[in-house]
Amino acid sequence: MVLEIVSIILSALLTENFVMVKFYGICPFLGVSKKVETALGMGMAVTFVMALASAFTWIVNKFLLIPFDLVYLQTIVFILIIAGLVQFVEMFMKKSMPSLYSALGIYLPLITTNCAVLGVTLLNVQNYPDSFIYSLLYGVFAALGFTLAIVLMAGIRENLDEERVPESFRGFPITLISAGLMAIAFMGFSGFSI
Amino acid sequence: MDISNIIIAVCVVGGTGLLFGILLAVASFVFEVKKDERVEKILAVLPGANCGSCGYAGCGAYAEAVAGETAPVNGCTVGKAKVASQIADIMGVADAGAVEEVVARVHCGGDKASAVYKYEYSGILDCVAASKIAGGAKKCLSGCLGLGSCKAACPFDAINIENGVAVVDEEKCQACGKCVRTCPKGLIELIPKKSKVWVGCSNPEQGKFVNQYCKKGCIGCKICEKACPFDAIHVVDNHAIIDYSKCKSCGLCAKKCPRGVIHIKQKPAQPATENKELV
Numbered sequence: 001m002v003l004e005i006v007s008i009i010l011s012a013l014l015t016e017n018f019v020m021v022k023f024y025g026i027c028p029f030l031g032v033s034k035k036v037e038t039a040l041g042m043g044m045a046v047t048f049v050m051a052l053a054s055a056f057t058w059i060v061n062k063f064l065l066i067p068f069d070l071v072y073l074q075t076i077v078f079i080l081i082i083a084g085l086v087q088f089v090e091m092f093m094k095k096s097m098p099s100l101y102s103a104l105g106i107y108l109p110l111i112t113t114n115c116a117v118l119g120v121t122l123l124n125v126q127n128y129p130d131s132f133i134y135s136l137l138y139g140v141f142a143a144l145g146f147t148l149a150i151v152l153m154a155g156i157r158e159n160l161d162e163e164r165v166p167e168s169f170r171g172f173p174i175t176l177i178s179a180g181l182m183a184i185a186f187m188g189f190s191g192f193s194i
Numbered sequence: 195m196d197i198s199n200i201i202i203a204v205c206v207v208g209g210t211g212l213l214f215g216i217l218l219a220v221a222s223f224v225f226e227v228k229k230d231e232r233v234e235k236i237l238a239v240l241p242g243a244n245c246g247s248c249g250y251a252g253c254g255a256y257a258e259a260v261a262g263e264t265a266p267v268n269g270c271t272v273g274k275a276k277v278a279s280q281i282a283d284i285m286g287v288a289d290a291g292a293v294e295e296v297v298a299r300v301h302c303g304g305d306k307a308s309a310v311y312k313y314e315y316s317g318i319l320d321c322v323a324a325s326k327i328a329g330g331a332k333k334c335l336s337g338c339l340g341l342g343s344c345k346a347a348c349p350f351d352a353i354n355i356e357n358g359v360a361v362v363d364e365e366k367c368q369a370c371g372k373c374v375r376t377c378p379k380g381l382i383e384l385i386p387k388k389s390k391v392w393v394g395c396s397n398p399e400q401g402k403f404v405n406q407y408c409k410k411g412c413i414g415c416k417i418c419e420k421a422c423p424f425d426a427i428h429v430v431d432n433h434a435i436i437d438y439s440k441c442k443s444c445g446l447c448a449k450k451c452p453r454g455v456i457h458i459k460q461k462p463a464q465p466a467t468e469n470k471e472l473v
Binding site for chain 2: 060064065068069070073076077080081083084087088091092094095096098
């Protein structure tokens with residue numbers, strides 16, 4: 001039990017990091033990683049959505065879709081839930097953190113179409129169809145893995161701004177190269193298992 | 195295929211959607227943000243071109259800045275005095291203040307007949323691309339490339355390329371400044387609309403070189419300087435520059451210029467009809 005939990009946490013955070021290994025959620029990863037502060041805000045928003053989405057979709061899948069034999073509707077129902085949650089987060093942020101709301105801009109509603117969120121819900125019902133706790137745990141730590149990747153990337157990009165990058169590599173090219181190097185670094189975790 | 199399968203599927207998906215809809219409706223009341231009503235009213239009277247000539251990201255950003263009282267009510271150069279007075283009404287400001295009407299004008303008159311070309315350009319029809327190849331096809335490095343990047347940038351369809359030089363249609367120009375930012379040679383400037391003269395050259399080289407490049411290039415002879423009764427035109431960097439705070443649009447400089455560099459705006463055929471469609 002304990003071993004399994006530790007293994008879920010490690011795989012979600014490092015060995016199967018959503019951005020760096022599975023390549024989910026690249027759009028906000030590149031779009032909102034200019035500053036550590038907004039990257040952290042984005043990471044927190046995604047964490048909130050992914051945790052709630054994991055919980056809701058697991059319940060809906062277990063008690064609604066499976067009993068009624070509607071598993072083929074998984075994708076559309078899950079997207080419905082995710083869209084509703086994102087809308088909720090957006091309202092909440094607009095009210096309580098207007099500065100973060102305007103800093104995230106279009107990327108906040110775009111969490112809806114962030115494949116990391118749909119990915120985690122679909123992986124959950126596939127891998128942990130019988131355990132709510134494991135699903136939630138995987139959802140939360142996969143999101144924290146996303147946050148880790150985007151914050152690291154933001155830190156790198158903040159430093160890159162002050163470097164003398166060759167003109168043709170400035171901006172997105174060097175960002176993509178750094179992202180690739182980060183992904184290679186994360187591959188170092190792949191042999192790691194408990 | 196049993197019909198009940200379909201009904202169950204519809205009920206499950208529809209029910210989930212309905213549940214979330216209700217939750218969101220409740221949440222929208224709980225987390226309601228008081229929005230400044232004036233923002234939407236201001237947005238309604240703005241032209242909506244999102245040209246950015248006010249210095250803000252678009253009409254929405256400008257409307258918010260006005261409502262937040264960080265921007266002047268007469269900041270919209272496209273809407274001019276009429277929009278300024280409407281915004282002043284919304285904001286409860288008595289006087290809108292004058293809007294300086296400006297218009298884009300091109301500091302180059304080197305058309306195909308006048309300018310000397312050093313090679314024939316047959317690349318992408320874009321001034322920025324052309325300017326990367328030895329500064330463009332014209333010998334004059336300050337010459338209009340005539341490929342129409344400004345024309346493509348203009349949201350009001352006010353620029354035409356006539357005989358290899360960009361020409362602004364002043365009736366259509368709303369002075370948004372997009373062409374000014376687009377031109378790789380920096381040839382376009384926003385000039386007060388009431389002024390009728392402008393210099394059609396901006397080459398900073400000496401007269402003997404300009405003479406080799408273009409028949410309509412300013413050679414810095416200073417005849418206009420001597421002709422101007424208001425001390426409004428001066429030769430700086432080997433070409434004439436008009437000081438519009440002093441210029442009275444008498445047109446003497448344009449008459450005296452031996453090379454026809456200084457342009458005079460032709461009077462439109464039907465005067466005194468401007469702004470009518472706006473009001």
